[in-house]
Amino acid sequence: MPLLHIEGLTHYFGGLKAVSDFNLSLEEGEVVGLIGPNGAGKTTVFNLITGVYRPNRGRIRFGGKDLVGMASCDIVSMGIARTFQTIRLFKELSVLDNVRIGHFSQARYNVVHALFRARSFYREEERIRDKAYELLETFNLARYADSPAKALPYGEQRRLEIARALASNPEVLLLDEPAAGMNPHEIDRLLETIAWLKDRFSLTILLIEHQMRVVMGICERILVLDFGETIAEGTPGEIQTNPRVLEAYLGKEAS
Amino acid sequence: MMIESRRAPLLVLGTILRTRQTVLLVIVGLALSFFLERSGFVSSYILQILMYVGINIILTLSLNLVNGYMGEFSVGHAGFMAVGAYTASIITVWLFRNQAGALVFPIATLGAGIAAAATSIIVAIPSFRTRGDYLAIVTLAFNMIVKSLLENIDALGGPRGFLGMNRLTSLASVYAWCAITIYIVRNFVYSNFGRAVLSIREDEVASNLVSVNTRQTKVLVFVVAAFFAGVAGALFAHLVQFINPRTFSIQKSTDILVMVYLGGIGSIFGSILGATVYTVLLELLRPLGVWRWVLGPVMLVILMIGRPTGIMGLKEFAGFVPIEERARKKKEGTAVAAASH
Amino acid sequence: MAVILQQILNGLQLGSVYALIALGYTMVYGILRLINFAHGDIFMIACYIGFFATGILMGRHLPIWLVFTATMLATMTLTALLAMTIERAAYKPLRNAPRVSAVITALGVGLFLEHFTLATLGPAPRAIPPLLPAANYSVGGLTISSVQVVIIVISVLLMLLLDTVVRKTMTGMAMRAISYDKTVVPLMGVPVDRIISLTFAIGSAVAAAGGILYSQAYPIINPYMGVRIGWWAFIAAVVGGIGNIRGAMLGGYILGFVEVFTPTILPSSTYRDFVAFTILLVMLIVRPTGLLGRITAQKV
Numbered sequence: 087m088p089l090l091h092i093e094g095l096t097h098y099f100g101g102l103k104a105v106s107d108f109n110l111s112l113e114e115g116e117v118v119g120l121i122g123p124n125g126a127g128k129t130t131v132f133n134l135i136t137g138v139y140r141p142n143r144g145r146i147r148f149g150g151k152d153l154v155g156m157a158s159c160d161i162v163s164m165g166i167a168r169t170f171q172t173i174r175l176f177k178e179l180s181v182l183d184n185v186r187i188g189h190f191s192q193a194r195y196n197v198v199h200a201l202f203r204a205r206s207f208y209r210e211e212e213r214i215r216d217k218a219y220e221l222l223e224t225f226n227l228a229r230y231a232d233s234p235a236k237a238l239p240y241g242e243q244r245r246l247e248i249a250r251a252l253a254s255n256p257e258v259l260l261l262d263e264p265a266a267g268m269n270p271h272e273i274d275r276l277l278e279t280i281a282w283l284k285d286r287f288s289l290t291i292l293l294i295e296h297q298m299r300v301v302m303g304i305c306e307r308i309l310v311l312d313f314g315e316t317i318a319e320g321t322p323g324e325i326q327t328n329p330r331v332l333e334a335y336l337g338k339e340a341s
Numbered sequence: 342m343m344i345e346s347r348r349a350p351l352l353v354l355g356t357i358l359r360t361r362q363t364v365l366l367v368i369v370g371l372a373l374s375f376f377l378e379r380s381g382f383v384s385s386y387i388l389q390i391l392m393y394v395g396i397n398i399i400l401t402l403s404l405n406l407v408n409g410y411m412g413e414f415s416v417g418h419a420g421f422m423a424v425g426a427y428t429a430s431i432i433t434v435w436l437f438r439n440q441a442g443a444l445v446f447p448i449a450t451l452g453a454g455i456a457a458a459a460t461s462i463i464v465a466i467p468s469f470r471t472r473g474d475y476l477a478i479v480t481l482a483f484n485m486i487v488k489s490l491l492e493n494i495d496a497l498g499g500p501r502g503f504l505g506m507n508r509l510t511s512l513a514s515v516y517a518w519c520a521i522t523i524y525i526v527r528n529f530v531y532s533n534f535g536r537a538v539l540s541i542r543e544d545e546v547a548s549n550l551v552s553v554n555t556r557q558t559k560v561l562v563f564v565v566a567a568f569f570a571g572v573a574g575a576l577f578a579h580l581v582q583f584i585n586p587r588t589f590s591i592q593k594s595t596d597i598l599v600m601v602y603l604g605g606i607g608s609i610f611g612s613i614l615g616a617t618v619y620t621v622l623l624e625l626l627r628p629l630g631v632w633r634w635v636l637g638p639v640m641l642v643i644l645m646i647g648r649p650t651g652i653m654g655l656k657e658f659a660g661f662v663p664i665e666e667r668a669r670k671k672k673e674g675t676a677v678a679a680a681s682h
Numbered sequence: 683m684a685v686i687l688q689q690i691l692n693g694l695q696l697g698s699v700y701a702l703i704a705l706g707y708t709m710v711y712g713i714l715r716l717i718n719f720a721h722g723d724i725f726m727i728a729c730y731i732g733f734f735a736t737g738i739l740m741g742r743h744l745p746i747w748l749v750f751t752a753t754m755l756a757t758m759t760l761t762a763l764l765a766m767t768i769e770r771a772a773y774k775p776l777r778n779a780p781r782v783s784a785v786i787t788a789l790g791v792g793l794f795l796e797h798f799t800l801a802t803l804g805p806a807p808r809a810i811p812p813l814l815p816a817a818n819y820s821v822g823g824l825t826i827s828s829v830q831v832v833i834i835v836i837s838v839l840l841m842l843l844l845d846t847v848v849r850k851t852m853t854g855m856a857m858r859a860i861s862y863d864k865t866v867v868p869l870m871g872v873p874v875d876r877i878i879s880l881t882f883a884i885g886s887a888v889a890a891a892g893g894i895l896y897s898q899a900y901p902i903i904n905p906y907m908g909v910r911i912g913w914w915a916f917i918a919a920v921v922g923g924i925g926n927i928r929g930a931m932l933g934g935y936i937l938g939f940v941e942v943f944t945p946t947i948l949p950s951s952t953y954r955d956f957v958a959f960t961i962l963l964v965m966l967i968v969r970p971t972g973l974l975g976r977i978t979a980q981k982v
Contacts, residue, residue: 157556176539176547176548186533190536200528200533211532254552
């Protein structure tokens with residue numbers, strides 16, 4: 087049974103069809119890529135999965151549960167986390183806090199415990215703290231723990247976003263252009279990181295990318311979107327030679 | 342790569358020490374207020390000012406939660422104060438028929454807080470879908486509706502007001518409630534929920550997408566804030582022994598805003614400072630007569646233009662920050678320096 | 683039936699005034715995304731300026747229509763100048779600040795105007811002398827006063843003028859452009875600061891006209907009159923769709939009718955404020971962009 091099953095997903099913005107009949111069956115442990123020219127509807131698919139918009143039509147099932155109509159925070163607590171095309175960190179808050187906030191739904195104390203400082207509060211806070219530090223260490227960000235997120239260099243900010251996403255203990259990770267603004271060396275490191283993360287955290291990954299190096303390097307399967315429609319689906323090799331795909335990209339070469 | 346909880350023993354020790362010191366401080370303060378009031382060393386005028394300061398501290402702290410930490414636009418806070426003031430007065434004057442009794446005032450004050458907290462739902466729900474200017478209008482509308490309702494309910498005295506309360510507010514009770522408010526607000530801020538609130542201020546959409554239940558959090562913040570505003574209202578009503586709807590108009594809401602922004606948004610010490618400075622300043626300017634009411638608005642405008650983050654900026658007095666949360670300054674310095682290659 | 687028609691007329695009169703004031707709110711919001719809470723108090727100041735203007739002009743043996751016209755023009759001009767000064771002093775420094783600051787500053791400015799007027803001129807209400815011919819016409823059981831006619835006619839003319847300016851002139855186009863995208867417009871050679879000042883000026887001048895007209899129908903003025911009327915006009919702007927000029931006009935008339943008809947439905951006229959604010963609250967919850975407003979979505 088697929089972990090994430092999307093069927094007939096369709097969404098309009100006013101009269102504009104942003105996503106048309108999108109289908110995806112994501113099996114556990116897969117790394118699938120979503121590519122296409124700008125404005126093809128890729129981020130919209132992410133937004134639909136994570137509940138930012140309610141799709142006009144279609145079904146989204148995760149682990150058997152229907153996600154359509156659920157609040158974003160609930161979808162994320164269920165195990166689907168994401169990063170953003172433009173970095174959306176909590177800029178004024180510390181790096182540590184950014185990751186700790188990702189733990190929100192995991193906290194095992196309620197308001198009363200917090201307000202009156204019950205013992206369970208202290209225990210949980212320490213656990214959250216430790217988990218957050220663990221994640222920061224994983225991404226080599228622990229030395230920045232108390233710095234505001236905005237002080238971090240760009241590459242570290244992107245890593246922090248992923249760390250924050252992992253804080254909610256997801257099964258599925260949606261990465262929106264994780265390689266944006268990176269040079270080839272950084273991209274290689276990113277590829278290693280994603281592969282490592284996938285094993286370390288037992289993740290299933292759905293990835294939007296423009297950098298073909300990343301897509302071809304790590305995706306087992308690729309879907310190609312153009313103007314909201316899925317124009318191709320297959321292995322990297324198949325996609326690279328697909329005439330419709332090449333046409334959609336108008337001469338963009340896969341590196 | 343596991344991090345050992347090497348800080349754990351220090352942590353526990355640290356909190357025990359803190360707690361003991363703090364509790365001691367609170368008890369001393371309580372005893373002091375008790376003594377001051379009965380001794381006659383201090384004039385009743387000064388005592389009244391001190392109580393006003395205390396009530397304003399509670400109001401400012403409660404609004405700071407919403408406007409400072411959560412970054413919302415609540416500009417009708419006096420509405421919650423009104424609900425609290427009237428509820429408490431109804432309880433002591435009608436329900437208890439002004440009987441003396443140690444529990445009467447605490448019950449009335451708690452009732453006031455709960456009533457105000459309940460009405461905060463009216464404001465919390467629109468806050469789910471609207472932010473910024475629109476929420477400002479909602480909160481203002483709420484303030485006006487409360488005021489207008491009170492003016493129309495003759496049983497509560499209508500525009501002529503409600504009187505007959507006994508002077509149940511004492512310096513000790515104000516001090517006690519101040520301490521409680523500071524305790525609760527501080528605990529709230531340095532917790533999962535406090536972090537959630539800050540994340541809403543930073544980026545609400547992203548907050549939702551990292552598992553924060555923003556709706557629940559918003560309701561929580563409004564409820565806690567309204568509760569304490571209601572408590573402040575109860576204390577106020579039983580200090581001045583007469584309340585009418587006009588007391589709780591936009592003017593009052595604006596006064597609270599001044600205190601929040603003067604002291605510093607997102608800072609507990611700032612709220613205490615802002616409330617104290619503003620209350621005392623207004624008293625000192627009493628000889629100016631009507632002109633002193635011009636001061637508040639002018640201060641507000643100058644603050645907004647010159648220093649919108651208030652006296653404290655965005656910093657907090659170390660005494661309120663839990664030990665575990667204090668930033669390690671040395672590490673921060675080297676980390677950022679290393680990053681700038 | 684005659685009573686209802688009479689009330690409709692009253693509603694039109696009141697609605698005209700609210701519409702004029704609502705225009706000021708909506709124009710400023712449209713261009714700056716700022717709710718100028720001080721606008722109602724600017725209206726109040728306009729009434730006082732009118733009071734002093736008539737005081738100066740009366741008794742000089744000038745024909746009454748000249749006094750009226752001169753008062754109107756003088757008040758509109760002076761109020762416009764006041765509004766532009768406030769904009770430069772208090773709002774301009776906050777153009778790039780978070781909106782909280784601007785909203786709260788606006789509240790502060792409004793309160794400042796109220797208390798300042800109170801402190802300098804005292805709380806005693808003043809009476810504006812009548813400047814309009816007071817004739818009553820009987821039309822089929824209805825009593826129409828010439829004051830009502832003048833108010834409605836002048837208001838409608840002003841609204842038509844404003845609508846034309848906004849839709850047909852370069853200035854108007856600039857205003858609308860700025861309301862869509864403030865950052866790009868200066869790059870096209872539009873003097874943004876000047877247009878913003880002009881917007882404040884026009885919005886306040888129109889409100890000032892409303893003030894003079896209003897005080898002909900209700901001649902008693904006091905420092906707190908701006909609060910109530912300002913709030914009603916503001917609700918009108920929101921109901922119509924804040925930022926939308928036609929919306930402000932529509933909203934104004936709706937609120938005019940609400941004010942006039944509420945006492946006939948509810949037990950006492952003191953419930954009027956409650957009704958108005960409840961309408962506002964409901965509007966904000968159900969349709970925050972108002973009746974004629976546009977919905978803008980946020981990109982994620």
